[in-house]
Amino acid sequence: MNSFCLEMREVCKNFGGLRAISNVDLCLEAGERRAIIGPNGAGKTTLFHLISGTLLPCSGAIHLFGKEVTRLWPYHRAALGLTRTFQITNLFRNLTLFENVVLAVQALDQAKYSMLRPVSSYRRLGHRAYELLEQWGLRDKADAPVRILSYGEQRQVELIMAVAGNPQLLLLDEPTSGLSPAETGMVTELIRKLDSNITILLIEHDMDVAFALADRVTVMYFGSVLTEGSVSEVQNDPRVGEIYFGTE
């Protein structure tokens, strides 16, 4: 047993002849905030799919919270305390904001299969949902369908739904993609203020955001880990500049 929150050993993933992830080792300590950066096609999102269980690795092992999860179903991993947000906003568009959050809250509640009692009769679910909305300043929009919220608000809802179940490990897939600079600043601040016990693994294209949020940075390039280190180490690594800014 070890104290790693997430531990990946020699993980590979091929799509046909294409090696998307090759021999990746990645270890996160509890409470750590790690950013993964790398050019398009480096395998960042595939790595997320492997961690969350949407894709299964061809070889290698993945441990979450000291438990082997390499071939476990995604919902089992979620029950262990893993949640994620999506790069492309993925919400229940035709349901209200409140209903969205309730679905996130009840996901890990024992009442999730209950059929013969209205959800409104479970006070703890509604209470927790309103509490979250209050906390994130969206209480007055509770009854609006999520699709009419602004894009920035929808990105916030992504985060609310991810933290609703009190996860231990949170995967953020480009949380600020498509946001205006002002909104980016706001969302960055919201992530920074998340409970410091939550371990965060974040994919980010915006270097300012990545360096502002992360303690350590992993650089991926063509499916492999190029380097890993503290923010300043990575910033000063000439190879990083080369793969990233080489064409400029």
Add this chain to the structure above:
Amino acid sequence: MTVRLPRIAAASGLLVVTLLLPLVLPGYYVDLVTQMLIYAIFAMSLDILLGYTGLPSLGHAACFGVSAYTVGLVSLKITSVFWLVAGAALGASVILSALLGFLALRSRGVYFVMITLALSQLLWGIAYQWRSLGGGDDGLPGIGRPKLEIPVSFADAANFYYLALVFFVLVAAVLSVLVRSPFGNALKGIRESETRMTSLGYNVWLYKYLAFVIAGTVAGVAGMLAAYYKGYVSPADLSILLSAKVMLMVILGGAGTLIGPALGAGLIVLLENVVSAQTERWPLILGVIYVSVIMFAPLGIVGKFRRKPRKSADT
């Protein structure tokens, strides 16, 4: 989402009207309303799949028809005790939907439509070919109305109407709680985004499977009543025409609501009776209705009269 007082008042007013109906209507119309109730049950069951979970089954008649055939076979060849017959019919639809769901839920989208259609056509083929068991094309005639140990004859139109009404109210009550329950909420979530539900920690497959079995069982209730109502079963009870008709009832009324499909069922049954008296081209009329609904009211009658028009298309 909460049930408001005017709604309860409206529902109880409606219940009083339906209770008094047989006293004022001539027998023919009582039979017609009975038929509406039976198809309303059937349409509501499909809506659990189509409207709430986003699973467009084009083989829902399979559960309806197998239940109806079970009523025919058991009551003609084994026993006519109502509870046994009804129990066998519902048992058959539970088992069948558990089996069909297992096969059909491996696919999604248009493939799900095709596989449900194919599986139900398979059953239709068996019913059509297997003369010694189900009478083939002729079906099984001569099913008597149910006999219970009470001094009430269900051969009487009004009494059978009340029996159907009891089942209708029961089904409507159970389903309206179900769609508001945490389980029902999860179904709506699956309709909106499966990937999000999975990452939140829901076993999406299991939810879909349970929804499929529940919908199949409720369709079995409708099939059981239909067999008693008509007094015979035939391959038509398993046909694609019936599956398409019930899907149209749901879409016409408004998928994703329970009242909509019930309303749609009533309208289609009424139209079918009126039109069939004039012409044999009923399926053609059905097609015209379908096209018009998609063009002018894609969210159905209920969707059309909702306070705020919804931007997105139906699911």
